[in-house]
């Protein structure tokens with residue numbers, strides 16, 4: 512088997528001509544812009560803003576990609592930027608999967624968006640269950656794949672289980688599978704394993720997803736990244752909405768990305784808090800197990816999960832109830848908060864059994 516992009520892309524996508532935006536035809540910064548039907552006077556109530564809010568933003572996000580290229584040590588044409596990495600997931604499925612014909616394989620339990628996007632697009636989802644210790648089961652993956660499988664999704668570190676998936680196994684699938692391998696690395700900054708970005712130049716079927724929503728603290732800005740060969744990136748760029756990353760987001764992200772040291776510090780602090788929180792949780796009577804985590808959350812098995820969840824809500828502490836998810840029976844997914852937040856959580860959980868109303 513050999514990977515050929517030509518073969519796996521939906522055939523009609525090859526012939527789609529992208530929308531040529533007003534800002535595509537002239538790329539200079541100065542001039543009299545009468546091409547995009549903008550308000551020439553400006554924005555009501557806005558003066559001296561560091562960005563011309565009345566102008567359409569750069570559809571190709573050139574400056575932002577240049578900065579991300581430096582940080583990630585990869586060329587700009589290996590980068591796609593979207594309105595969250597959720598947009599990249601959607602575009603990848605739409606570019607490669609024919610509705611009612613093709614399928615994707617996911618390793619469950621995992622992030623819910625792969626399935627939601629596939630279902631919206633009438634693309635079949637095939638689940639390969641993880642092992643009870645949340646590792647890849649190659650036999651299940653093998654059994655799930657058929658000639659209509661276009662994409663295998665690997666989420667590593669995985670959400671909601673928190674662990675890194677076997678690198679060896681992912682690499683094997685990368686070599687052996689002739690469709691796309693998508694690795695979602697939303698939590699990679701919290702893991703001590705390297706990103707798969709370094710494999711990109713040798714792996715034409717690899718797509719890596721990352722996001723600025725988690726470690727970089729920019730969830731509100733909605734900026735997701737995909738990394739893949741320039742051939743794959745040009746397909747996503749062709750089918751994306753022209754101005755998918757707004758001007759405010761581009762400007763603010765550029766500013767924030769000037770502080771990689773600060774980000775590193777926060778990440779290290781969160782990792783310390785993760786350890787502390789895990790130890791504190793394990794001391795509680797109601798906690799049966801805290802799974803090891805390479806992410807910024809702890810999958811925690813508790814007695815009477817739903818009732819604990821509801822109690823926490825009543826105390827205005829909101830965690831994620833994953834107790835109905837296969838293999839996550841009785842589990843809550845708890846994000847690592849600030850030191851104070853974690854302490855309060857532990858305090859409330861300690862008094863849970865006393866205040867429990869049956």
Ligand SMILES: *Cc1c(COP(=O)(O)O)cnc(C)c1O
Pocket residue numbers: 594595596597598622666669670695697721722723724730733734735736
């Ligand atoms: C949070 C999360 C994302 C979402 O990222 P956005 O860029 O905010 O859309 C993607 N993948 C996984 C596994 C996540 O947990």
